[in-house]
Amino acid sequence: MYLKHELGILGEQIATNYLKSQNYEILNRNFSCKQGEIDIIAKDNKEYVFVEVKTRTNSDYGEPADSVNKIKQKHLKRTIEYYIYINKLEEEAIRMDIIEIYIADKNYVYHIKNVF
Template sequence: MNNIEKGNLGEEIALKYLLSKGGKIIEKNYRTKIGEIDLIAKINGELVFVEVKSRSNINYGYPCEAVNCKKRKKITNVAKYYILENCLQNISIRFDVIEIYLNDKKINHIVNAF
């Protein structure tokens, strides 16, 4: 399985996980000229921007470690664009990271990751 396939599988697992927790998926792979957000969901009245990171193992670090300062800035800017484009200025938002451990079949949901 190549990295794109791993990423797609991880996003599907995260999507199903969020749905099972009562979330509503608003967007999947929301793209702009400046970047992409894997999932945008509505959870308990909050608009949640979700970055999904999948790994087969932790040989190269934990999945959340890939969401570095540069990546967080890009996600934040895309989220600002989404909010403006959809006139959602008065809504509560947060940024989550969902780690998918493919070999262990584990999910780690980091709420308010940044």
């Protein structure tokens, strides 16, 4: 059984490895500011991709992406806006993705693109 923090770290590492296998360039992990935190910031060709990773051991409490509610989305949007501002990326293409990770006998990765 995993502690919540350990599960999150493991899920983020699995998501990072998955993105690398899909030829994404990893720019930053666990970017944080007073607005919030972004788990992974990557580049897919010329598009900046902000990734929220949600990891579960089962679906007893719903799908992992379901936990990215309106309040969480608001914090993510503010954090993305701040990252764009400090890195002068206003003219760049961006998107927000969610990666769901299920930790079980075999790890399962589900990548949801352009969530908002």
